[in-house]
Amino acid sequence: MTDNYHKIWQTVLAVPAGKVASYGQVADLAGLPGRARLVGKSLGMAPTSMQLPWYRILRSNGQLAFAKGSESAERQKGLLQTEGVVVMNNRVRLKEFQWQPDLGEILFKLDF
DNA sequence: GGTGTGACAACAA
DNA sequence: TTTGTTGCCACAC
Numbered sequence: 001m002t003d004n005y006h007k008i009w010q011t012v013l014a015v016p017a018g019k020v021a022s023y024g025q026v027a028d029l030a031g032l033p034g035r036a037r038l039v040g041k042s043l044g045m046a047p048t049s050m051q052l053p054w055y056r057i058l059r060s061n062g063q064l065a066f067a068k069g070s071e072s073a074e075r076q077k078g079l080l081q082t083e084g085v086v087v088m089n090n091r092v093r094l095k096e097f098q099w100q101p102d103l104g105e106i107l108f109k110l111d112f
Numbered sequence: 113g114g115t116g117t118g119a120c121a122a123c124a125a
Numbered sequence: 126t127t128t129g130t131t132g133c134c135a136c137a138c
Contacts, residue, residue, distance in 0.1 A: 004135075023120050036120040038135055043119060045136095057119075065119035072119080 004032060005042040007110075012043070014109040015056045018083045019099035020092055022060045029101060029110070040065065055079040062094040 011030040015021050021029075023036040032038060043054045055076040059065055066073035068090045077087040085097050 001135075027120085032135090034121085034133065035135070037118055037133075038120090040119040041117085041136070054119080059119085060121055076119095 004030070004035070004038060005045065007031060008039050008042045009046060009050070009052060010110050012052055012054065012057060014106065015053060015099050017053070017056075018085060018097070020056045020058050020062075020080070020085060020094070020097050021099045022058055022094075023065070024060050025099070025101075026057060029106065036060075056083075056085075056099075058092060058094075061091075062098075063091045 007030040008026060011026050012021075014029070015026075023039045024034075026039050027033060027035045030039070039057070043052065043057065046052050046054065057065070064073050064076055064087070066076065073090060077090075080087050080092070085092060
């Protein structure tokens with residue numbers, strides 16, 4: 001089912017700037033509980049042409065999904081900080097920046 | 113239509 | 126905290 005990708009992308013687009021979400025969280029909201037890995041894959045497949053805020057997606061523990069020194073990790077860090085998210089030592093304080101989805105917000109942006 | 117593969121998660125040590 | 130192990134299952138070949 002390739003439409004899962006669309007659901008995932010939509011969900012990612014719903015994450016507000018200045019906040020982050022975990023892969024599992026996105027999977028859940030996309031109606032794909034337990035498919036966290038699929039989220040990662042779909043982000044990887046996503047055409048750069050559609051500006052997807054992939055950088056707002058982190059691991060469940062708040063770490064960036066990329067290796068510490070990697071290009072991507074640095075780029076992600078930069079983008080996040082642009083939005084006011086503090087990234088230290090390749091990780092974010094979820095306690096402060098994790099997106100707490102608002103029911104209305106969900107229903108508005110994604111209607112399944 | 114069988115196999116290998118993840119930008120993961122949860123748990124253990 | 127970091128590293129390793131295991132479970133997971135849709136997706137690309």
